[in-house]
Amino acid sequence: MAFVTRFAPSPTGYLHKGHAYSALTAYRAAEQASGRFLLRIEDIDATRCRPEYDAAVFEDLAWLGLRWEEPVRRQSEHLADYQAALESLRERGLVYRCFRTRKEVLDEIGRAPHGDEQDAVAFTGAPLDEAEEARLLEAGKPFAWRLSLERARQSLGGEWDRLTFLEEGEGEVRARPETAGDVVLARKDVGVAYHLAVVWDDAFQGVTHVIRGADLFDATHIQRLLQALLELPTPVYRHHPLLTGPDGKRFAKRDKALTLREIRASGVSAEALRAELGFA
Numbered sequence: 001m002a003f004v005t006r007f008a009p010s011p012t013g014y015l016h017k018g019h020a021y022s023a024l025t026a027y028r029a030a031e032q033a034s035g036r037f038l039l040r041i042e043d044i045d046a047t048r049c050r051p052e053y054d055a056a057v058f059e060d061l062a063w064l065g066l067r068w069e070e071p072v073r074r075q076s077e078h079l080a081d082y083q084a085a086l087e088s089l090r091e092r093g094l095v096y097r098c099f100r101t102r103k104e105v106l107d108e109i110g111r112a113p114h115g116d117e118q119d120a121v122a123f124t125g126a127p128l129d130e131a132e133e134a135r136l137l138e139a140g141k142p143f144a145w146r147l148s149l150e151r152a153r154q155s156l157g158g159e160w161d162r163l164t165f166l167e168e169g170e171g172e173v174r175a176r177p178e179t180a181g182d183v184v185l186a187r188k189d190v191g192v193a194y195h196l197a198v199v200w201d202d203a204f205q206g207v208t209h210v211i212r213g214a215d216l217f218d219a220t221h222i223q224r225l226l227q228a229l230l231e232l233p234t235p236v237y238r239h240h241p242l243l244t245g246p247d248g249k250r251f252a253k254r255d256k257a258l259t260l261r262e263i264r265a266s267g268v269s270a271e272a273l274r275a276e277l278g279f280a
Helices: 017-032 051-064 079-091 102-111 130-138 149-162 194-204 214-229 260-265 270-276
Strands: 004-007 036-041 095-098 144-147 164-167 171-174 184-187 209-213 236-240
Touching (some): 004 017, 004 209, 017 209, 017 270, 051 260, 079 095, 079 184, 209 214
Parallel strands (some): 004 036, 164 236, 209 236
Antiparallel strands (some): 144 184, 164 171
16 A cells, blocks of 8 residues: 655744654655655635745755655645535535634533533534524624534444544544534635545545644544545544653744744754754
């Protein structure tokens, strides 16, 4: 079987050491398997993606010594693909318009009964009646398309209980999409959201191995459900440990982690950084 993996950053900030570690992990895996390494730009968030961040992705990865296949797939150029996938789910009654704001969703989650204090509660909703939905649409109220877990379970029948994915080092893992709730697949102002776009792209690009950080392990459960609903292949997954700083916190854009461009400007060589990250 051919080995195809990818690194798929969002240009919403400059890459940091954590990104470098993830990219190098996937790149080395492709090299060791004599496989293919793809770069994908996940730029569907037009409000946060910026040209300077986009350009820096290519500069930083080339500086690290990575090479990738051309052309690079940009999600913003393929919104029609995702819209077609969403439409197929809509025609089967598997998605519904949700007019609740983020605050309203969080408030509803907060009112839900909890088991013990560690239980996470996911949002689940239901379609509105036609008259109420028509009224809100007429008023121009924003909405999101949410996947209905209840209807997805009904659609899959007994297959629901047999949904699994292969996690390297762990073996077969039972998928539990119910932990994610009725996730957003698209918004009125954006034709697609993360889960739907990444599942479609991995299948379209023939990705056989998804290698990414452990922070995305939980996302795999809902993505496995989407693969089943859209009749798409399921890759092998590997969720590597997250790189952390001296304070024990993982590197993150929102925390203004030291960026690769800052590291490069300080005179550190790509060879030295690769060695620091365990890729000498």
